[in-house]
Amino acid sequence: xxxxxxxxxxxxxxxxxxxxxxxxxxxxxxxxxxxxxxxxxxxxxxxxxxxxxxxxxxxxxxxxxxxxxxxxxxxxxxxxxxxxxxxxxxxxxxxxxxxxxxxxxxxxxxxxxxxxxxxxxxxxxxxxxxxxxxxxxxxxxxxxxxxxxxxxxxxxxxxxxxxxxxxxxxxxxxxxxxxxxxxxxxxxxxxxxxxxxxxxxxxxxxxxxxxxxxxxxxxxxxxxxxxxxxxxxxxxxxxxxxxxxxxxxxxxxxxxxxxxxxxxxxxxxxxxxxxxxxxxxxxxxxxxxxxxxxxxxxxxxxxxxxxxxxxxxxxxxxxxxxxxxxxxxxxxxxxxxxxxxxxxxxxxxxxxxxxxxxxxxxxxxxxxxxxxxxxxxxxxxxxxxxxxxxxxxxxxxxxxxxxxxxxxxxxxxxxxxxxxxxxxxxxxxxxxxxxxxxxxxxxxxx
Numbered sequence: 001x002x003x004x005x006x007x008x009x010x011x012x013x014x015x016x017x018x019x020x021x022x023x024x025x026x027x028x029x030x031x032x033x034x035x036x037x038x039x040x041x042x043x044x045x046x047x048x049x050x051x052x053x054x055x056x057x058x059x060x061x062x063x064x065x066x067x068x069x070x071x072x073x074x075x076x077x078x079x080x081x082x083x084x085x086x087x088x089x090x091x092x093x094x095x096x097x098x099x100x101x102x103x104x105x106x107x108x109x110x111x112x113x114x115x116x117x118x119x120x121x122x123x124x125x126x127x128x129x130x131x132x133x134x135x136x137x138x139x140x141x142x143x144x145x146x147x148x149x150x151x152x153x154x155x156x157x158x159x160x161x162x163x164x165x166x167x168x169x170x171x172x173x174x175x176x177x178x179x180x181x182x183x184x185x186x187x188x189x190x191x192x193x194x195x196x197x198x199x200x201x202x203x204x205x206x207x208x209x210x211x212x213x214x215x216x217x218x219x220x221x222x223x224x225x226x227x228x229x230x231x232x233x234x235x236x237x238x239x240x241x242x243x244x245x246x247x248x249x250x251x252x253x254x255x256x257x258x259x260x261x262x263x264x265x266x267x268x269x270x271x272x273x274x275x276x277x278x279x280x281x282x283x284x285x286x287x288x289x290x291x292x293x294x295x296x297x298x299x300x301x302x303x304x305x306x307x308x309x310x311x312x313x314x315x316x317x318x319x320x321x322x323x324x325x326x327x328x329x330x331x332x333x334x335x336x337x338x339x340x341x342x343x344x345x346x347x348x349x350x351x352x353x354x355x356x357x358x359x360x361x362x363x364x365x366x367x368x369x370x371x372x373x374x375x376x377x378x379x380x381x382x383x384x385x386x387x388x389x390x391x392x393x394x395x396x397x398x399x400x401x402x403x404x405x406x407x408x409x410x411x412x413x414x415x416x417x418x419x420x421x422x423x424x425x426x427x428x429x430x431x432x433x434x435x436x437x438x439x440x441x442x443x444x445x446x
Contacts, residue, residue, distance in 0.1 A: 002017070002018075002019035002084055003019065004019055004020065004021050004082070005018050005019060005020055006020075006040060006041075006042045006043075007020060007022070007038075007039070007040050007042050007043035007044060007045045007096075008042035008043050009042075010045060010087060010096065010098045010100075011089075011096060011097065011098055013087060014087075015086070015087055015088050015089055016086065016087060017084070017085075017086060017087070017103075018084070018085065018086070018087040018100060019082060019083070019084045020038060020040065020045060020082070020083050020100065021040060021080075021081070021082040021083075021108070022038045022039050022040030022041075022044075022080070022081075023038070023039055023040075023078055023079060023080045023081075023111075023135065024036060024037070024038060024075050024076065024077055024078060024079045024080075024081065024111075025037040025038065025039045025044060025077065026077065027072065027073075027075050027077070029051075029072065029073050030051065031051065031053070032050070032051055033048060033049070033050055033051055034048070034049040034050075034051050034069065034072045034073070035047070035048055036048075036049075036072060036075065036083075036102075037095070038081075038083060039135070039137075041140065043096065044095060044096075044137075045095065045096060045098065045099070045100060046093055046095045046096075046098075046099040046100070047083050047085070047099070047100050047101075047102050048099050048100070048101055048102065049068060049069065049072055049101070049102040051069045052065035052066050052068070052069045053066075053069065054066065068102065068104070068105065071105055071107075072102075072105070076110060076111040076112065076113045077111060077115055078111030078112075078115060078132065078135075079107060079109070079110045079111045080107075080108040080109045080111075081105050081106060081107045081108055082105070082106045082108065083100060083102055083104070083105050083106075084102075084103045084104045084105075084106075085100045085101045085102045085103040085104070086100065086101045086103065087099075087100055088100070088101065115132065116128075116129050116132065117129045117132055117133060123430065123432060123433070127432060127438060127443065128446075129446075130437060130438075130446055131446060134436075137276060138276045138277065141269065141272055141273070141276055142422065142426065142433070142434050143436065144269065145265055145269050145273070145422065145425070145426070146418070146422055146434070148264050148265050148268050148269065149261050149262075149264070149265055149418075149421070149422070149425075150216060150237075150418070151264070152260055152261040152263075152264035152265070153214075153216070153237065153257055153260070153261050154214075154216070155260075156256070156257050156260045156261070157212075157214045157239070157257075160212070161211075161212065162212040162213060162214050162239070163205070163210050163211075163212065163213045163214075164213070164214055164215065165198075165201070165202075165205055165210075165213050165214070165215050166215065166217060167195070167198040167201035167202070167215060167217070168195065168201070169194055169195045169217070169218060169219075169220070170184065170186075170192045170193070170194065170195070171192060171193045171194075171195050172192065172193075172399070173193065173396055173397070173399065180196060180221045180222045180223045181193045181194070181196065181222055182194040182220050182222045182232075194220035195219060195220060196219060196220060196221055197219050197236060197238070197415050198215050198217065198219070198236070198238050198415075199238075199346075199348070199415070200400045200403075202215070202238055202239075202240035202413055203240065203348075203376055203400075203403060203411065204403050205240060206240055206241075206242045206376075206378075206408065206409055206411040207403045207404065207406070207407065207408040207409070210242075211241070211242045211243075212239075212240075212241045212242065213239065213240050213241075214237075214238065214239040214240075215236075215237075215238045215239075216235065216236075216237050216238075216418070217235070217236060217238075218233055218234070218235060218236070219233070219234055219235075219236040219415075220232060220233050221234075224441045225441075226440065226441065228423075228429055228430040228431065228432075229368060229417075229420055229423070229430075229431055230431075230440070231419065231431060231435065231438060231439055231440055232439045232440055232441060233439040234417055234418070234419055234431075234435075235417070235418040235419065236415050236416070236417065236418070237415070237416040237417070237418055237421075238413065238414070238415045238416070239253065239254070239257075239413050239414060240411060240412070240413030241253065241411060241412065241413060242409040242410070242411045243409050243410060243411070244375060244410055244411060244412050245410075246359050246375055246412075247338070247350075247359040247360055247361055247373060247374050247375045247412055249375075249412065250361075250373045250374070250375065250412045250413055250414055251288075251290070251336055251361055251363075251373060252287070254363065254371065254373060254414055254416075255284070255286055255287060255288045255334070256286065258284065258334070258421075259283060259284055259285075259286055262281065262282075262283050262284060262425070263283045265281055265425070266281040266282075266283055269281075273426065277426050277427060278427075279425075279426055279427045281425070282333060284332065284333060284334050285332070288332065288334040288335060288336055288363075289326050289329075289330045289332055289334070289335045289336070290335070290336045290338055290361075291322065291326070291335060291336070291337055291338070292337075292338050292339040293312070293313070293314070293337050293338065293339055293340055293341075294339065296314065296318075296322045296337050297312075297314070297318070299321075299322060299325050300314070300318045300321045300322055300325075303321050303324075303325065305317060305318065305321050311343060311344050312341050312343070312344060313340070313344045314337065314362075316368075319364050319367050319368060319369060320367035320368075322335065322337070322364065322367075323335060323364050323366060323367035323368075324367070326364075333365060333366050334363060334364065334365055335363075335364050336361045336362070336363055336364075337361060337362045337363075337364065338360070338361045339352075339355065339357045339358070339360075340357060340358045340360050340361075340362075341357060341358070342356070342357070342358055342386070342389070345358045345360055345374070346374075346390075347377075347383070347386040347387045347389065347390040347392060348374075348376050348377055348383060348386070349374040349375070349376070349377065350374065350375040350376060350377040350378075350412075351377075351386075358374060359374060359375040359412075360372065360373065360374030360375070361373050361374070363414075363416070365420070365421065365424045365425075366424045368420060368423075368424055369420075370416050370417055370420045370421055370424070371414050371415065371416040371417075372414065372415060373412065373413065373414030373415075374412055374413075374414075375410070375411070375412035376411055376412050376413070378404055378408040378409065378410055378411060379404070380401055380404040380405050380408075383401060383404060384401065417431075419431035419434050419435045422434035
């Protein structure tokens with residue numbers, strides 16, 4: 001078998017024998033010539049075959065040429081095959097300036113003749129057939145971007161001596177609250193819970209003396225939401241650092257991280273993102289704007305929108321309004337909303353002794369929350385009282401509270417949704433478009 005050449009390598013190769021493998025995207029079966037567009041994971045190339053048809057007068061024809069023509073005529077979209085032939089550079093060929101004259105085709109697996117989805121199929125239908133939907137060039141690019149984004153983040157952390165951890169996703173007790181939990185039957189009639197976040201274990205790493213850690217891993221929320229930005233299983237990007245003075249130390253780290261990651265995406269994929277998504281990737285300038293929550297609510301009110309929530313937080317439209325203000329005022333896609341009231345924050349968020357507000361923030365990207373970050377409360381007596389205020393039983397949190405009974409450094413961190421970042425970076429309407437296999441209240445397959 002000839003050595004496989006990727007489509008993206010063809011332009012740099014000299015004319016001559018070549019072998020490519022991929023799936024059939026389209027077939028144009030004309031009377032005198034046949035064209036096959038073959039796509040692999042790196043691009044598409046045009047295959048061409050001078051058609052040999054049975055002679056009208058019944059005269060003998062080249063049997064091999066007839067067989068090849070017949071094979072191409074019956075190719076179904078999606079069929080995976082290997083094509084061998086002669087590579088030719090020709091600037092008249094719109095698709096990459098190269099084409100391959102087919103010498104032979106070897107079918108790896110033929111596709112059924114009727115494809116179950118089309119370019120105009122609805123999102124739910126495309127999710128039903130996600131493995132076919134992912135063959136689109138745009139979708140392929142999404143996950144190349146995801147790879148670049150995650151690699152850049154890991155590089156940022158590793159270069160700064162962070163430790164990568166892999167925390168357990170099966171827990172004996174809730175990680176944050178009793179709500180939105182998936183229960184899992186465990187051994188000897190026990191019940192386990194799927195982790196909502198690695199929060200407690202990130203903090204454990206601080207009291208273990210790790211100093212700076214990160215994790216990119218699944219998280220689970222039994223949230224029956226059907227919005228464009230919620231999922232029951234998602235990838236969470238988390239970091240935690242010791243010896244901070246306030247949540248501002250965490251925010252500075254996160255904005256540097258995002259600038260680094262988005263710059264990597266712009267450098268590697270910017271032109272293709274523009275071509276396929278019509279999006280200009282903007283590398284954010286530092287620092288990101290910061291606006292206290294109370295001030296943000298005043299700005300939103302001045303723009304003519306009354307936030308209906310009674311807990312004092314921003315609702316989705318309020319987030320869009322404050323983001324519009326930031327874009328108009330600062331020309332920035334990101335904004336930190338800071339200084340949240342304890343009633344709308346987790347019990348482990350540290351409170352400012354002067355204001356009584358939490359040392360925490362939400363980070364909005366193009367009008368959507370992607371992150372909650374905070375300095376954590378590391379004094380066990382304060383933690384116990386704050387848990388009680390939230391209606392939590394300290395006895396059920398004993399394993400967590402034990403972390404702080406044997407010494408703990410001041411620390412803080414954040415959790416960020418990977419799919420939301422990708423969705424907003426690429427201007428998509430739903431995280432389902434940028435999630436490999438989405439999981440929601442009504443979707444467990446494929």
